[in-house]
Amino acid sequence: MKENINWKIGGQAGYGIMVTGLMFAKTCLRHGWEVFCYTEYPSLIRGGHNTYQVHAAKDKVNSQKKKIEVLVALDQNTVTKHLLELSAGGVIIFDPEKVKVNLKKNLKVQSLAIPIAKISKEICDSDLMKDTVALGASLALYKADFKILVSVIKDVFKSKSAEIIKQNIEAAKKGYDAVKPNSKIKVLAKLSKIKSASKIIVTGNEAIGLGALAAGCKFYVAYPMTPATALLHFMAKNERAYDLVVKQAEDEIAVINMAIGASFTGVRSMCATSGGGFALMNESFGFSGIAEIPLVLMEGQRTGPATGLPTWTGQGDLLFAINASHGEFLRIVVAPGDVQEAFTAAVSAFNLAEKYQLPVIILTDKYLIESPQSTKIFSTKGIKIDRGQILIQSQLNKIKDFKRYKFTSSGISPRSLPGAKGGEHQANSDDHDEYGFSTEDIKTRNRMMAKRAKKIQNLIKELPDPKIYGNKKASRTVICWGSTKMPVLEALKQNNNFKVVHLQYLCPFPVKFFTKNIINPQKSMIIEGNHTAQLKQLIRQQTGLNISKTLLKYDGRPFYPEEIIEAVKRL
Amino acid sequence: MPENLNIKSYETPVKPSWCPGCGNHAIWVALRQALVKMKIKPWEVAFTFGIGCNSNGANFIKGYILHALHGRPLPCAEAIRWTNHKLKAVIAIGGDGDSFGIGLSHFIHACRRNVDVLYLTHDNQIYGLTTGQTSPTSVKGFKSKSTPFGNIEEPINPLALALSNGASFVARGFAGETEHLTSLIINGIKHRGFALIDVFQPCITFNHLNTFAWFRERVYKLEETNYQPTNKKLAWQKSLELGHKIPLGLFYQERKATYFDELPQLKKEALVEKSLKNINLNKALEEYQ
Numbered sequence: 001m002k003e004n005i006n007w008k009i010g011g012q013a014g015y016g017i018m019v020t021g022l023m024f025a026k027t028c029l030r031h032g033w034e035v036f037c038y039t040e041y042p043s044l045i046r047g048g049h050n051t052y053q054v055h056a057a058k059d060k061v062n063s064q065k066k067k068i069e070v071l072v073a074l075d076q077n078t079v080t081k082h083l084l085e086l087s088a089g090g091v092i093i094f095d096p097e098k099v100k101v102n103l104k105k106n107l108k109v110q111s112l113a114i115p116i117a118k119i120s121k122e123i124c125d126s127d128l129m130k131d132t133v134a135l136g137a138s139l140a141l142y143k144a145d146f147k148i149l150v151s152v153i154k155d156v157f158k159s160k161s162a163e164i165i166k167q168n169i170e171a172a173k174k175g176y177d178a179v180k181p182n183s184k185i186k187v188l189a190k191l192s193k194i195k196s197a198s199k200i201i202v203t204g205n206e207a208i209g210l211g212a213l214a215a216g217c218k219f220y221v222a223y224p225m226t227p228a229t230a231l232l233h234f235m236a237k238n239e240r241a242y243d244l245v246v247k248q249a250e251d252e253i254a255v256i257n258m259a260i261g262a263s264f265t266g267v268r269s270m271c272a273t274s275g276g277g278f279a280l281m282n283e284s285f286g287f288s289g290i291a292e293i294p295l296v297l298m299e300g301q302r303t304g305p306a307t308g309l310p311t312w313t314g315q316g317d318l319l320f321a322i323n324a325s326h327g328e329f330l331r332i333v334v335a336p337g338d339v340q341e342a343f344t345a346a347v348s349a350f351n352l353a354e355k356y357q358l359p360v361i362i363l364t365d366k367y368l369i370e371s372p373q374s375t376k377i378f379s380t381k382g383i384k385i386d387r388g389q390i391l392i393q394s395q396l397n398k399i400k401d402f403k404r405y406k407f408t409s410s411g412i413s414p415r416s417l418p419g420a421k422g423g424e425h426q427a428n429s430d431d432h433d434e435y436g437f438s439t440e441d442i443k444t445r446n447r448m449m450a451k452r453a454k455k456i457q458n459l460i461k462e463l464p465d466p467k468i469y470g471n472k473k474a475s476r477t478v479i480c481w482g483s484t485k486m487p488v489l490e491a492l493k494q495n496n497n498f499k500v501v502h503l504q505y506l507c508p509f510p511v512k513f514f515t516k517n518i519i520n521p522q523k524s525m526i527i528e529g530n531h532t533a534q535l536k537q538l539i540r541q542q543t544g545l546n547i548s549k550t551l552l553k554y555d556g557r558p559f560y561p562e563e564i565i566e567a568v569k570r571l
Numbered sequence: 572m573p574e575n576l577n578i579k580s581y582e583t584p585v586k587p588s589w590c591p592g593c594g595n596h597a598i599w600v601a602l603r604q605a606l607v608k609m610k611i612k613p614w615e616v617a618f619t620f621g622i623g624c625n626s627n628g629a630n631f632i633k634g635y636i637l638h639a640l641h642g643r644p645l646p647c648a649e650a651i652r653w654t655n656h657k658l659k660a661v662i663a664i665g666g667d668g669d670s671f672g673i674g675l676s677h678f679i680h681a682c683r684r685n686v687d688v689l690y691l692t693h694d695n696q697i698y699g700l701t702t703g704q705t706s707p708t709s710v711k712g713f714k715s716k717s718t719p720f721g722n723i724e725e726p727i728n729p730l731a732l733a734l735s736n737g738a739s740f741v742a743r744g745f746a747g748e749t750e751h752l753t754s755l756i757i758n759g760i761k762h763r764g765f766a767l768i769d770v771f772q773p774c775i776t777f778n779h780l781n782t783f784a785w786f787r788e789r790v791y792k793l794e795e796t797n798y799q800p801t802n803k804k805l806a807w808q809k810s811l812e813l814g815h816k817i818p819l820g821l822f823y824q825e826r827k828a829t830y831f832d833e834l835p836q837l838k839k840e841a842l843v844e845k846s847l848k849n850i851n852l853n854k855a856l857e858e859y860q
């Protein structure tokens with residue numbers, strides 16, 4: 001049996017759960033293991049219930065698991081809410097002074113009582129170090145190399161005082177030593193050091209931010225909204241080192257218009273928000289479409305409608321993104337399935353936006369963009385920057401009668417940037433003629449619509465097809481999009497009797513793929529995080545295929561591999 | 572063309588479609604006169620427009636023009652300025668609906684940001700393009716198609732609003748005083764920071780109250796008095812003078828750091844000039860290992 005670590009820590013917001021979880025994950029990473037972390041928190045700053053879950057293994061891990069092996073309960077609420085998630089033989093770590101654990105007879109769980117608060121008090125005269133004590137104890141159970149934990153503490157608290165770092169190391173050590181090497185309490189995995197290529201742990205937000213930096217994004221603008229807020233933090237942190245301007249605007253309408261204004265001057269610009277903010281941006285989204293101004297926008301879905309479940313995940317905005325804004329115009333919607341795809345999609349988004357002069361939505365969700373996971377180190381090697389057709393001064397000098405929206409066979413008209421002589425033009429939200437002047441002429445309107453729409457012909461050839469995973473010969477097919485790929489691939493690791501079709505580029509829709517690849521709708525199931533089976537609707541609309549089965553979820557929680565395996569049995 | 576830069580250099584093949592006698596014509600003349608006097612060439616300036624009669628002007632002027640949505644010329648203009656501070660001028664143009672109705676919050680934020688943008692608001696105290704409804708600057712009691720029994724709301728005071736939110740150049744012009752307006756525009760472009768020029772622009776078709784004659788009876792130029800535009804309190808008092816005497820001219824000007832001055836990233840080159848070659852991710856990746 002393969003060794004797996006499934007560890008979870010829970011407590012109140014303000015306890016340091018998030019940073020402790022990350023330190024656990026980084027310790028695994030530095031042992032050469034792969035990790036996937038999943039966090040839950042309510043929309044509250046103090047007092048809410050927070051959890052951090054780490055799934056680690058020696059080979060690729062794609063998602064969190066329902067069943068955990070070790071539960072660190074820093075408060076009673078964690079016991080109440082999560083005790084039953086422990087698998088048989090699992091361990092609960094707690095402080096008997098603070099938390100009561102009544103193990104029913106039929107619950108085969110080992111309990112590890114540690115005077116966490118007391119240890120913390122000895123070190124810093126308060127219970128501030130309790131999470132670090134529990135972290136030390138957890139890693140002792142897995143027989144981790146303590147030196148690696150020390151290196152993680154030093155790095156994570158780099159910006160803190162030497163005193164705080166010292167106290168944390170001491171707390172971790174005392175927690176570690178509280179689990180005796182001959183303790184009867186045992187876990188199945190041993191966190192042994194293995195040789196593997198260097199890796200990083202990043203969330204989707206960070207992956208997209210890194211992709212944006214690599215693509216040469218020089219202007220980032222946003223208004224804070226979970227779960228996209230951390231991308232604003234990432235970009236702001238890197239503002240000076242990467243020579244970009246980061247702006248927090250007054251609202252999302254300003255945000256998108258600033259991104260458009262910046263792009264008009266020729267800067268690679270980006271903005272991000274969640275569904276609510278994107279709703280506010282809708283009118284201006286169409287401005288990018290009609291004026292053919294490149295736009296890169298990340299929409300990080302959370303559970304709607306309206307304020308919905310602000311800190312939870314969902315895939316309810318697929319059809320919204322595809323149909324956003326009034327009128328008809330071409331846009332690209334790409335929904336990366338993991339952090340590696342998120343990085344690549346961000347880089348491509350900038351290239352595609354400029355090459356085809358249109359808006360690109362990177363459609364993500366809380367699950368992808370707030371879940372840290374390990375991946376190979378992102379590299380800029382092989383990254384191509386394609387700025388599309390921008391006329392430089394010497395080219396403009398040769399053009400007597402510049403037409404910004406010239407009718408061309410590809411539908412793409414070379415653009416000019418402010419400052420260049422002879423390239424003056426109007427980028428117009430009214431429909432316009434080849435120069436950009438407003439017109440209501442029937443013939444021009446029809447040709448202009450056709451010109452913009454025509455870009456799809458080359459675009460569709462360039463976009464990557466959906467990917468097939470798993471047992472390619474299997475008749476059972478699971479179809480999913482965006483972040484649902486992660487738990488689906490995790491399920492596949494345990495049960496290879498189905499194949500998976502993952503859609504990343506959803507608009508324009510890859511119709512050809514569905515004509516080339518035989519999919520038996522009776523033996524297929526769509527798995528997605530919404531109530532109305534939006535991908536199912538889309539596939540039927542675009543291809544006529546009516547996929548018979550669905551597994552849907554709209555409670556704010558991601559899918560778990562366990563429930564996917566169960567569902568596939570129904571096929 | 573630069574050798575004989577003149578007002579025609581700023582024309583396009585499209586002739587203005589404004590009503591004969593509309594105040595917009597005079598603003599269009601003043602704007603071009605100012606640019607010519609400053610020897611700014613059409614390709615060195617970016618204009619952003621909203622939607623309204625005034626913003627149809629996007630078709631009548633040459634330059635790099637972003638003809639945005641109703642209410643949104645300012646955020647577009649701010650970003651143009653941040654990303655290319657080397658342009659000789661960035662000028663945002665909107666109506667009173669654009670500026671003080673649907674786009675009001677952008678206006679307040681632009682004031683406090685002190686971005687180097689000139690905002691020319693064509694203030695006709697009515698919604699022109701939508702055929703004559705009450706606007707946020709229409710006076711109390713004003714009758715229009717949307718308030719046939721009289722407007723029961725107080726009007727917005729654009730100058731007072733700008734002053735209270737940190738705008739560093741606050742002025743008022745009048746479409747009936749083209750030369751005066753031209754010199755205000757020149758000073759507004761020269762000003763380093765956010766400059767508001769609210770322009771009384773009589774709408775001869777729909778606003779039968781605030782006509783050219785109505786304004787001529789009331790307006791006077793601050794420059795012709797001993798008023799000094801350096802004291803915010805005095806400027807504030809002047810901005811409230813809206814009775815039978817209404818001041819025109821520069822109410823307030825202050826030299827303070829612009830958005831650009833505060834950003835070390837922009838010291839060497841404009842954002843748009845930054846090289847996208849050889850970007851190295853190592854530094855950003857450090858903390859994720």
Ligand SMILES: Cc1ncc(C[n+]2csc(CCOP(=O)(O)OP(=O)(O)O)c2C)c(N)n1
Pocket residue numbers: 622623624625626641665666667668669670693695697698699700701706
């Ligand atoms: C979002 C949106 N709402 C409404 C309109 C309709 N509309 C066009 S112009 C305008 C107001 C025009 O008034 P103003 O801004 O004062 O400009 P004017 O026409 O007087 O120059 C309105 C409401 C629109 N274009 N967009």
